[in-house]
Amino acid sequence: MGNSIIRIISGICLLLLFPLTTVLAQQLPLTNEAAKLCQEKQFEAALKKIDEAKADEIEKDNPYTWYVDGFIHKEIYKAREMNIRNSRERELASESFLKSLSLDKQNQHTAMTRLSLKFIASSYYNDALLQTREFAAGGEKEAEDSYAKFKKFMHYAEPGTSLKKFDTEFNKSLGQRYFLLWQSNISDNSLAEKSISFYAVASRADSTDIDAFYNIAVVNYNMAVFKYRDIGPDTDIFDLIVIQQECADLIKNKALVNMDKAYKLDPERGDIVRGLMFIHRALEHENDVEYFKHEIERLVNEGKITLPDK
Amino acid sequence: MPKPLNCFILLFLLSLSSGVLRSQVIPEDNTVAMIRANYLYQFANNNNWPLDTKKGKFYVAILGNMDVFDIMSSRYGTKPIGSQSLDVIFLKEAPNSSAYYHIIYVDKSRKADLPKIVKEFKDKSTLIVTNWDGALAQGADINFRNVDGSIRFELSKTAMENKKITPGIKILQWAIQ
Numbered sequence: 324m325g326n327s328i329i330r331i332i333s334g335i336c337l338l339l340l341f342p343l344t345t346v347l348a349q350q351l352p353l354t355n356e357a358a359k360l361c362q363e364k365q366f367e368a369a370l371k372k373i374d375e376a377k378a379d380e381i382e383k384d385n386p387y388t389w390y391v392d393g394f395i396h397k398e399i400y401k402a403r404e405m406n407i408r409n410s411r412e413r414e415l416a417s418e419s420f421l422k423s424l425s426l427d428k429q430n431q432h433t434a435m436t437r438l439s440l441k442f443i444a445s446s447y448y449n450d451a452l453l454q455t456r457e458f459a460a461g462g463e464k465e466a467e468d469s470y471a472k473f474k475k476f477m478h479y480a481e482p483g484t485s486l487k488k489f490d491t492e493f494n495k496s497l498g499q500r501y502f503l504l505w506q507s508n509i510s511d512n513s514l515a516e517k518s519i520s521f522y523a524v525a526s527r528a529d530s531t532d533i534d535a536f537y538n539i540a541v542v543n544y545n546m547a548v549f550k551y552r553d554i555g556p557d558t559d560i561f562d563l564i565v566i567q568q569e570c571a572d573l574i575k576n577k578a579l580v581n582m583d584k585a586y587k588l589d590p591e592r593g594d595i596v597r598g599l600m601f602i603h604r605a606l607e608h609e610n611d612v613e614y615f616k617h618e619i620e621r622l623v624n625e626g627k628i629t630l631p632d633k
Numbered sequence: 634m635p636k637p638l639n640c641f642i643l644l645f646l647l648s649l650s651s652g653v654l655r656s657q658v659i660p661e662d663n664t665v666a667m668i669r670a671n672y673l674y675q676f677a678n679n680n681n682w683p684l685d686t687k688k689g690k691f692y693v694a695i696l697g698n699m700d701v702f703d704i705m706s707s708r709y710g711t712k713p714i715g716s717q718s719l720d721v722i723f724l725k726e727a728p729n730s731s732a733y734y735h736i737i738y739v740d741k742s743r744k745a746d747l748p749k750i751v752k753e754f755k756d757k758s759t760l761i762v763t764n765w766d767g768a769l770a771q772g773a774d775i776n777f778r779n780v781d782g783s784i785r786f787e788l789s790k791t792a793m794e795n796k797k798i799t800p801g802i803k804i805l806q807w808a809i810q
Contacts, residue, residue, distance in 0.1 A: 502657055541657040551664045556712045560675045560803050564783065567668060571782030598659045605664045607779045 353379055354388045361395045366402070369395045386427035390436050393419030397439060400446075408450055408465070417443045417476060424479060437480045444476035448489065455496040460504050460514060463497055491532050494525035498538060505542075509549050518542050526581075533588045537595055540582035544602060547573040574605050593619065593628030666700035668784045669764070669777060673701070673738055674709045676760060676775060677719065679801035680793070682735055683758050691717040692733065696724040696750075697740030729753050739773070741765040747772065758796050774798070778809065785809045 353376035360369035373392045376382040396416035404410035420443065423436045447469045454466035470493050474486055498521035505514035519542050526535035547570035554563060579602050585595045600615035622628040673693055691714040695702040702723040710721050714735075727746035728737065730753045737754070739747050741764050750761060751772030763773040774796070775788045788808045793800050800808075 499657075538657050541659050544659055545657070548660045548662050548664060551662065551667045554667055554671050555708055556674060558671060560672075560679065560807050563668065563671055563675070564785070564807060567783035570664070575782045594659070601659050601661065606782050607665055607784075 351376065351382050351385055351387060354382055354385070354391050357395065358391050361391070361398055364398075364402070366395060366399050370399075384426060386423040386432050386436070389419045389423035389426060390432050390439070393417070393423060393436070393439060397442065405446075408454070408469070413443060413446065421479060440476045441480040444473050444480055447473040447476065448493075451493060452496055455493070455500050458500060460501075460511075460517075463500070466493075466497065487528050490528040491525045491535065494521045494528065495532070495535055495538070498522040498525065498535075502538070502542060512546060515542050515546050531588060533585050533592065533595070536581045536585040536588070537592075537598065540578045540580075540585065540598060540602070543573045543577035543581070544598070544605075547578070547605070571606075574602060578602050579606070590618075591622065591627055593622055593630075596622065596628075663700040663704075665784065666698065666704050669698075669701050669738070670704040670708065672777070672784070672786060673705060673736060673762065674712070676762065676804065677714045677736060679803045680760065681799040681801065683797040686733070686735060686758050687715065687717060689717065690720040691715075691735050692720050692722060693736045693738070694722045694724050694728060694734040695738050695740075696727065696746065697743035698738070699723065701738060701740070727753075730757060733757060734759050736760045736762060738762045744768075758798055760793065760796070760798055775808075780809065 353372055357369045357372035357376060360366075360372055373388070373395055376388045377392060382388045393416045396412045396419060400410050400412035400416060404412050417440065420436050420440050423432060424440075427433050427436065451466050451469035451473055454469055455463070458466060470489075473489070477484065477486060477489075498518045501514050501518035501521060505511065505518060508514060519539055522535045522539045522542070525532055526539065529535070550566050550570050550573075554566060558566070579599075582595060582598050582602055585592075586599055589595060596615055596618045600612055600619065603611035603615065619628070619630075623630060677691060677693060693705065695705065702721060706721040710719055712719055722734070724737075727743070727749050728734065734754075735758070737750060737759055739750060739761065744763075744765055747761075747763065747768065748771065754761065755772075760775065761773045762775045762777070763771075764777040766778070768776040769787060769789050769792075772792070773789075774792045775786050777784050777786050779785075786808055787810075788800060788804065790800055790805070
């Protein structure tokens with residue numbers, strides 16, 4: 324979906340480029356020629372021409388010249404480097420768009436330049452989300468770098484716009500990645516703790532984000548369950564008591580607290596109600612277990628949830 | 634800013650937040666049953682039964698809790714208790730003394746059966762384990778209690794000794810007073 328939006332933005336930018344070429348044709352002949360070449364996808368020729376414009380005494384200080392320069396690099400990026408995370412063309416495009424903005428004191432080209440910067444920003448956001456789905460433990464820096472670029476360019480593209488929603492989604496995505504890494508290596512609790520820390524950032528960015536609280540609860544509860552699963556014939560009675568104390572802290576002070584927050588935000592969500600039932604069962608809160616069992620039955624009867632397949 | 638751009642930006646913002654973030658799934662393990670099963674195994678291993686019960690199998694009967702039975706059988710069922718092999722049995726009804734069990738676990742859901750079981754097994758070296766408040770006064774030997782989210786146990790040393798079951802040091806050490 325993100326890529327189709329990028330294509331739409333790109334199309335709009337392209338439409339905006341050419342009406343201006345006629346207006347500015349006489350004042351900025353070199354830039355105008357570069358824009359035409361770009362439209363014809365003669366990128367090398369367009370670059371050569373815009374370099375001439377950037378060296379020209381009259382054209383070099385015009386924001387439109389830098390806008391076209393950025394546009395050409397952006398088109399090259401789209402044509403050749405969309406799958407290259409460290410695309411030089413995208414860097415060059417963004418630098419030129421920023422220069423155009425800084426020169427455009429009368430805001431003649433600001434709207435279209437910001438739109439192009441939004442394209443650049445969205446491409447970094449897409450990269451950031453994709454990177455969160457594939458990094459190995461400790462390898463989130465690339466995703467974070469891409470996300471930082473997204474924020475930087477969104478700041479220019481839409482000054483003052485809150486990015487809270489994106490902060491939340493990005494951090495949840497990092498949290499999910501660490502959760503999956505932990506699932507493939509459950510003996511490494513540092514992965515679970517990382518997952519929790521990213522979900523916690525998401526929950527701080529948006530205190531109404533149900534998934535963030537729910538997932539913090541689940542990771543903590545799972546940590547306890549995995550410890551319990553290790554209990555066996557070789558477990559000493561002293562270890563059994565110590566394990567229980569650790570697990571009680573995870574379940575009572577962390578899982579339950581966060582699942583309660585999720586429940587307050589959405590008391591009709593089946594996975595949350597079910598989660599609370601299991602958490603209370605682990606704590607032997609019999610009345611609460613019965614309450615949430617009835618809630619599950621009610622939600623099933625009202626057709627609001629279906630029980631997971633066994 | 635022209636109107637079409639506003640519409641477009643809204644579409645753009647919506648699209649950016651459309652990433653699919655799956656909620657994690659909570660496991661269904663009955664953790665309380667896991668702990669109780671382990672305690673039953675600890676009780677079997679760390680208490681001492683009279684010599685005449687050390688022949689044949691070591692019998693642990695579970696009344697009223699299938700999860701404890703399942704975990705006990707699958708995790709501990711192949712482990713020996715001293716020189717005896719462990720046999721875990723699920724009871725559908727309150728047992729009578731025609732069969733001997735080293736341990737009977739009576740779940741709270743079968744609370745009403747305790748007086749009968751206590752009476753049936755009062756002359757046997759059968760450790761009766763329960764999980765509700767006041768069970769020791771009703772004749773249980775060991776009773777599970779929840780203390781701040783952890784399962785601990787209380788015991789009646791006298792009741793155990795009357796049945797010729799000697800509580801082990803570890804059991805006495807970790808029992809709550």
